[in-house]
Amino acid sequence: MPDVKCNRLLLFDIDCTLLNTGGAGMAAFHSAAEELYSDQISKKGVLKLDMAGSTDSGLIMEIFNSLDIEDSSFERKKFFDLYLSKLSTNLSNSKFNGRLLPGVLNTLKKFTEPNDNYEVFIGLLTGNIEEGARIKIEHYGIEKYFMFGAFGCDHFDRNKLGPIALERARQNHGLQFDSQETFVIGDTPKDINCAKAFGARSLAVATGSFSYDQLMGYDPDYLLDDLSDWEKVSNFLLTD
Structure with missing residues (x-):
C-alpha cells in the first residue's frame, strides 16, 4: 500500500515578505x-x-x-x-527600485517540485485588495505560483482572513485543509497574530520594518532573517 502524503498549505503575505515595492x-x-x-x-x-x-x-x-x-x-x-x-x-x-526579497523565487520554485512526504499548496494571505495584490505579483513575475488567496477586500480585520483562505484553498484544490497543516508566512506581528487567530502556525521573516528581536517578542512558531536559507525554510515548513 503506497504511503499517503500529508498536505501542507502555505499562505504568504506579499509586502516585505515576498517583495518590496520600494515604496x-x-x-x-x-x-x-x-x-x-x-x-x-x-x-x-x-x-x-x-x-x-x-x-x-x-x-x-x-x-x-x-x-x-x-x-x-x-x-x-x-x-x-x-x-x-x-x-x-x-x-x-x-x-x-522594487525587488523580490532574498530567497523568494527559489523558495516558490522548490515548493512546486515533487516532495516525498508532503503535497504542498501555496496561496496568499494579504492585506492588499485582490486587484492590488495581482498587480504586484504580476509585476515581479511570481503570479503563476498563486492561484488563490484571502485579501484585504474580504475583511478589514486581518485576523478574519485565515478561514477565508482555507475555504478558497478547498474551492481551488477540492481538498479540506486543517489549520494545523497550514502556515502563515509574513513579516509583521499582525501576520503572527493572524495565524494564531485560526489555529495555524507562523513563520515570521525579518524583511520588513520589524527586526528579528522585535518579531521574537510576538512568539511566532518559527523565525528567520529572510527566506534565503532553503534548508531552514523547508525544515520549518515541511516537518511536524
Whole structure:
C-alpha cells in the first residue's frame, strides 16, 4: 500500500515578505488620498497611516474616519480605482527600485517540485485588495505560483482572513485543509497574530520594518532573517 502524503498549505503575505515595492504601494495610497481629499487633509493635518500588516479595507476606513468622510461603496470604488492606477504607474517607475526579497523565487520554485512526504499548496494571505495584490505579483513575475488567496477586500480585520483562505484553498484544490497543516508566512506581528487567530502556525521573516528581536517578542512558531536559507525554510515548513 503506497504511503499517503500529508498536505501542507502555505499562505504568504506579499509586502516585505515576498517583495518590496520600494515604496510604490505606500506612495500610491497616500497620493490617491491626497488627490481626492486634499481639502479635508488640509483641515485635519497630516494623514498618518499604520501600513505594516494592515488591510487596505482597514486603511480606507481609517482614512474616512479621520477625515469625516462617509464610508460608502461608491467612495471606496472611487478611491481604489485611483489607487490601482497610481500603483501600476509607480511600479513602472524606476525611482521606486522594487525587488523580490532574498530567497523568494527559489523558495516558490522548490515548493512546486515533487516532495516525498508532503503535497504542498501555496496561496496568499494579504492585506492588499485582490486587484492590488495581482498587480504586484504580476509585476515581479511570481503570479503563476498563486492561484488563490484571502485579501484585504474580504475583511478589514486581518485576523478574519485565515478561514477565508482555507475555504478558497478547498474551492481551488477540492481538498479540506486543517489549520494545523497550514502556515502563515509574513513579516509583521499582525501576520503572527493572524495565524494564531485560526489555529495555524507562523513563520515570521525579518524583511520588513520589524527586526528579528522585535518579531521574537510576538512568539511566532518559527523565525528567520529572510527566506534565503532553503534548508531552514523547508525544515520549518515541511516537518511536524
